[in-house]
Amino acid sequence: MEWGMKNRLAQLIKQDGRALFLPIDHGYFQGPTKRLEEPEKTIEPLLQYCDALFVTRGVLRAAIDPNNTKPIILRVSGGTSMVGKDLANEGITTSIEEALRLNASAVGISIFVGSDYEHQTLLNLARLVDEAERYGIPVMAVTAVGKELEKRSARYLALCCRIAAEIGARVVKTYWCDDGFEKVVRGCPVPVVMAGGPQVETEFEVFRFIHDGIQKGAIGVNLGRNIWQNDFPVAMIKAIRAIIHENATPEEARDLFESMKHEPLVSKA
Ligand code: 5RP
Secondary structure: OOHHHHHHHHHHOOOOOOEEEEEOOOHHHHOOOOOOOOHHHHHOOOHHHOOEEEEOHHHHHHHOOOOOOOOEEEEOEEOOOOOOOOOOOOEEOOOHHHHHHOOOOEEEEEEOOOOOOHHHHHHHHHHHHHHHHHOOOOEEEEEOOOOOHHHOOHHHHHHHHHHHHHHOOOEEEEEOOOOOHHHHHHOOOOOEEEEOOOOOOOHHHHHHHHHHHHHOOOOEEEOOHHHHOOOOHHHHHHHHHHHHHHOOOHHHHHHHHHHHOOOOOOOOO
8 A cells, every 4th residue: 555545544543443533514415404504613622532524625615724634534425415306316526636635634425325326426436436546545435325214224234335345445434233233344344434324312322333333343433413413512522532542331431421511612722
């Protein structure tokens, strides 16, 4: 592996082999969704606790100080919306030159396996890998399910992750599942990070699945709404960080969350 590729991956995946990516990219198809109306306000208190931020170029330019040194994963696919015909009908929205200009550490793209746009989105991934590898930029493939959340079975997720890795993704984002998640990770020859999906009922559920997924081989998360839509997002990201980087149990994470949720926010400055 070339130095540039190795160095960028080392920025994203910490020395313990784990990673906490914070996605704030949802506006690219959801618009100003709940608690992401003003992305800079969502990002500012959380930035110091993540290992990398997953954003579009629009949010990067508008909401992130260029003096930022936190690695950026640039979302480079899109072209659909919540009110359009099919969320899966994505194309590549951002060139590799733009990713270089914006000093991205990686680029991220969705694939929609099993959808009417499977072929198109897999070829998008292939093209992006060809272009990004030329410059030593890792590609994170986002195995997306669109509105069909029920698709999150181990068999389906394993299929998506393996295909993404075979095409050349350096990291794959998928969903945790209750039954057989270890098979999803085992069948994927590159690191797997887990998304959270829509906000769930309790924080403990989130801590439990992240902990379980890591025991089964995931290296961490690319998890958004269950952090920044929580009433206590800083306590939430710190508790998740403890699971990922300090091997906290779900119970320890819950105790941390409870003890931190009313702490006043301390600005990084
Ligand atoms: C949205 C995405 C997100 O990056 C991914 O789904 C993780 O976010 P969440 O935990 O909120 O599901 O790809 O398009």
